Amino acid sequence: MKKHSAIFFLFIGLFFFGQSKITVLKTGERTPITNASIFCKGKLLGKTNTEGTLTFKTKCEKVEVKAPGFYEDDAVVDKMMEISLSKTDPKLQSIEGVIISDKSDPRALRILQKVNDHFKNNSPQSLESYSFKSYEKISFDFDEDSIKQYNQYLNHRLDSLKTVPAAMQSAEKKKDSLEKLNVMKLMAGSKLFLWERASEFLYSKKYGEKINILDNRVAGLKQPVYEMLALRSNRNKIPKEIQEENRTLYRYFLTDSIEIEGRKNYVIRFRQADYKNPVQKRKFNGYIYVDAETYGLKKIESNSRKKSEGSITSIWKPIDNKWFLLKENFKIKMGSTVFDVNKTDKKKNGDSEEKLKKQFGNYVFVRADYFDFKTSVDENKKDFSGYSMSVKNTGGDILEKYRTDSLTIREKMTYSKIDSVGKKYNLDQKMNVFTGFLKGKIRVGNVDFDALQLLKYNQYEGFRLGAGIKMNEKFNKYISPDAYIAYGFKDSSWKYGAGIDIKTTLDKTSFFRGEYYNDVDAAGRFNENLWNFKMKINNSGVDLNNDRFYHFEGFKVSYENDLSNSLTLRVSAKRDHEEAKFDYSYNNLGNRFENVATQLTLKYSPNSKSMMTPSGKLTYEQNYPEFYFNYEQGIKTLGGDFGFSRFDFLVQHSFKTKIGVTGVRLYTGLSIGNAPIWHQYAINGLGNGENSLNFNLTSYLGFATMEGGKYYNDKFVGYYLTHRIPYYFSTFGKKISSFDMVYRGITGDMKNPEIHQFDFQKLDHFYQEIGLEANNFLGSPFNLGFFYRVGYYATPTFKENFAIQLKLNFLGF
Template identity: 75%
Template structure:
């Protein structure tokens, strides 16, 4: 009796809780559509009733909805769904429907603002601790609806090729022809790419976040793409469609409310703002479900303007009244495969048959636990760690079994990857993320190819470093460069020796013979983007000095957040401009030791075979340098040099604010190049100031004019929360910028050359237009105010250009 009752209960449970409910309505009207057909892989799941509702059960991840007189729509399977179909005939739409106003519904915007305001409160990271697991599957393939047609097309094409008379071909052409046929066949029975990953996510307010990649496998590659493991989703961020800065790219409409799992949800539909024609204004790009109680996001589905270009769906679930992401489904078009064919009725007329290629991403999140037992050891090391990468235990975490097509992908693409050395080609791509051009065993530094400054003019160079393919622990490097204005060669060589492969830890020895601007602020441990931003600081400065010598150093990540570098150097240094220090001349021997610390408590890192990779730079960040020059081992000067940099970026209801504070102090007697330049970017008197931005520069200050032995500077920027659309797909906005710097020099008379100390507050204010006219550039207008301002407008005014991706 108990077994019978249990069986009956199970059947009832599966029927009630295993069902999905879909409501199909007319876009723009909200009225139900009856007899709409719901399909899964060409299998009919049923039709909607008079209320536009259908209850069904399916194992499919996606369904297709069709109705006579309406455009088809796809949807990701969920317990409760609502789909709006647009009418096919534009003339009928223009007659029957009321044209949607080209502005958002104020009620919808009010709800979205509450979603943004409550995001942190609703985020799982507002909990003390939690854990969950995920299974992700990423693939590149033809659209499922096209596979059958593709196979039929290829079969006919191969039959027609057999009928063509054999022509005399070179070995190379014959090989290319055979490879082309093999690729055609491959695409018919296998995906082009498949990557599975199972991960464990741990979070603690005390120890931060830890992501363990439990296992993963990539078709065609011997090792995983570590940099791609860090791809971000909507897991810990507000979807781009509803962020405040993108609000003007869409129009939002509150259309309904619906109950999901006993909770009331607002239904908000949205469309892109560039739908100008009246019929298109009735088409929606997607919809949002917003929980009415907490204003947490329950679900978002967003389609491209052209539906065939792709769609993204994310679904959240409430746990302890916090909203955890439970499912994601992406489909993004990545070009197409085209075949040239002849029309049957015209001998010379050719046309192209195209099959779209898509990236498919399916992610399931499960096994949620909160709170969890917090063990410090579980959070040690970098933010992300790879436990296994051979796919041997993936079956433990799969939420859906592999299809025959996916199984074929591993079998067939693995052999293709080995044959065409896909590992090397993928590594070449990931190297570009770090500013490297990877060619086999050699990495070339992209930032060293061409530079410009007033002393060297155009500087062409090449810097090469042997990577982990040469040796996992030992990495020699060398560079050579030539300045066309000073007509001098510069060169250097070094070698890194790693102490472990588990983290960033290595000894380095190097020799160098080069030039650099006098008084440059330390850039030790800066990332590639920061260095690129500051690379234009000497475009109008010719105060350089030559240095030649040796350096020994040791760098080690003490934790995920803290990095230390300690070094000692022995240099010969000489000014390249007319200079004399304390009547001792312009040439000096220098022996100095230095220690550098970088502290970035919120940045996220992963260890890859090519070294540490910071996949998410988060603020605040702190940099500290201390250098001690000694009159020993041949050194001529005794001095101490200290500098510090702190930066932070945060968002409030008033907008996005960025702050940078930096300063330095020199004690002892040392040449001017061991002091601090104030980083002017301007041309000087009677010249119009137009320059490129720099990390620490001043747009209106004359370049190479001011030097101090102590100073404090600051940079303040605030983005006004008013976002508007100009051209293209970007939104524009305005930043208010305020910069200031002040300091002093104890004995300026020790330095015999033309300069000034800066012992009053130098200030400039500016307004910067982001994504100016829809371009990837920011255009800023700056004006000097306060003590150093002059009666000349031209001297006080400057225009500055910056690439937007460089940040604040």
């Protein structure tokens, strides 16, 4: 044991007192700085030689670097380090006062503004066509020094365990102990996660962008995580560090210029705006290289406030006077792995348990290389057909053809070891559960559970508990039956339904569906056909204060087809028995009717990007504008009681200007002919209608200050406008907050309101409310909005016009 302890302390000594080498250079010039002083917690470790280097030993995790005539900086201790210091020579003295007074250099801001102004023209997408390939590698692991330290710790731990008498343990505890030890051994020899992908990017102004995943492989998984395939970068985006709306989060300083490959570049250093004291204000988070001729981005490096927490570097290359992304490297800390030293070690050295905890930083590493650039390609329509992204291969067999660097021994071991772990613990299924939840599904084996059916609330049913299941592609690739059941505690009744989808192809969305249902819904609901999960969640609280519901029972057949990447068609026919569940009579004919109708639904989303997966279409990038159209036709000749026509239309768009981001939602509805109130349109109020404070949850098409279930029309037009003020600021934690101004309005009419015999009002003047929404309120994931009713429907009482609204931030505008 003494021998093992001696080896252990020798390893610790080698780790803590191992040599480190630092090279200190002048920013921009890349020439060495002589006599730069290196400090550890104020203690001088040495000075650099004529080559700008110093070799030293230290226990410190970070050292300070100082040199006369340069701004000081710090560096995370590593075996090999390189740092660049910015000059404080007379040419730059003019910005010294600016730095201390916490203001950006106006010259730097002017250059960054030109970067933004010229970004579209500098983008490769200003070309007629292009193509290139990429190789990306994402891993989750310790950093290099932690790997060495971890292996030393593990070896010592294993040696110590050999001398410990076998304790009496239950079978379960013994199993847990062995599993923990196996995981520790696994982490010593391989990365915790590894994913590689090779892609081909095609672009044509005529046909748009097409991404082909040439090959990819994820350690531990048989199938790729398709949501991961859609991970994006700075490839076609302005980095967040220089976006106009983020200027208040950083301070920028023009510190140098440098010639790179025969082109002059401005060097701009930046730091976070929340650095408070003068010493911090001389430290920088990163730098930006800007091409002086075109104002294209050449390079950006951004570090966390603590450099040990991560860094991001992106490098661009000019090709035909357009700036293509050439390389990206990320290193981001994602928590730590902590182990306790065993009791034997505690007895030997007498240290406390807290001191003997071993902590190892976990990092996500991302490397991306782009190559094989061509700025003029044959624009064959067939090459751009189908969805925006297609997956050619998922086996990893041809990755070697595209790798820009070979796999390390540790990476090779990751595939062999993690693959065996994935098989043992069924990681595919666990990952499918997580990714399915992002789409509103909880996946368990062959079954997908519908998250939207779990819990609902409205004034008629009260709390509604339910369960919905659908057999997924593991059951059958072409046939998918489903069913649901739910119970409302306030109306004390069951609701249920069942259906089946039959696909006609696996290449795109194309299927026939038949279904039976026995359920209730709010009268006059706006159609949510082809809405995505996030939109439906956003609108799920629209009936919190509405009890005007009707019952419907019947069956429907339909067909859905993606006519293109942008256009989806659904046609259906149904026969229902319908009955009002509130005090209502239509034109003295009662409250129970037969309805036979057909419906046409179209969704057009020209800028959204999708891909086909085994579980169906995945829209990995929802871009605006989007258009939704529904046309329903009642048919009397087939046994229906009514021959009405019902149209509704929704368009939503979001666009960015120099004054911020604006979101627009316009929607309208028209019902023609004779039909009961549930085939008209409810004007969605979220308020409680009581003489108390209005506090409600957001909805997609609702009004915070309007009483629920009060207004109905047979025609209307509404709008929702939101504008994000381009001022961002740090709040609690790492959250960034901002404010949105909101303006909602709606108006319409009803031709013969007297035939609908119940207590309601038509809305035939403009109903308007204005609001201010605080995003990420107090660092939380919620937005808090304050709304006030103005115009025709405003009352003299403040409380009746005022409402507070809560919204989950991820739901968007």
